[in-house]
Amino acid sequence: MNSQEYQNVLQDNLLPFINSFEGNEVIFQQDNASVHVSRSTKAWLEANSIATLEWPACSPDLNPIENVWGWLVRQIYSQDKEYSSRNELKEAIERAWHELTSQMLSKYIHSMPNRIFEVIKKGGNTIDY
Known part of the structure; x- marks a missing residue:
């Protein structure tokens, strides 16, 4: 893009x-x-x-959507799944997207205070989230 x-x-x-x-x-x-x-x-x-929002260069990514993308990728490619066509992959993405729940999204959002604390504790370096 x-x-x-x-x-x-x-x-x-x-x-x-x-x-x-x-x-x-x-x-x-x-x-x-x-x-x-x-x-x-x-x-x-x-x-x-x-x-x-100002975003410092090389900052740890705290955006909860990154966790959503990670979860989607793990769902789509679980058990080393491979797709033979673009349409098949698209269908898998849509299936995984519909499996997302508001509880999962809420969990990621509500983890923000802990994430911020961890980043501060690690002096601005990456964290394990």
């Missing part, structure tokens, strides 16, 4: 989402992927009045 494609995704998805919170301050969180921090993306975010 390049910066323009990323900005199209933001245009089609982020803007409507943010607009649903009219009257409330929203701060957008993203990591330091090159398309997220490119000059054109920064200019796009500024032009659309989207505040972003």
Whole structure:
């Protein structure tokens, strides 16, 4: 994905989402992927009045969605499963996605205080989460 494609995704998805919170301050969180921090993306975010959370380079990734992605990958490729077609893989991803529960997501979100404590304890280095 390049910066323009990323900005199209933001245009089609982020803007409507943010607009649903009219009257409330929203701060957008993203990591330091090159398309997220490119000059054109920064200019796009500024032009659309989207505040972003500062994200230090080489910081441990505390975003709970990373745990969700990890869980999905483990589900999809459990027992060394391999897929013979793109459609078969897509179906496996959709099955795994539908197996996610609100309890699992809540567990990841509620682990944030412990994650932050661990990062502080390790002086900003990576943690085992």
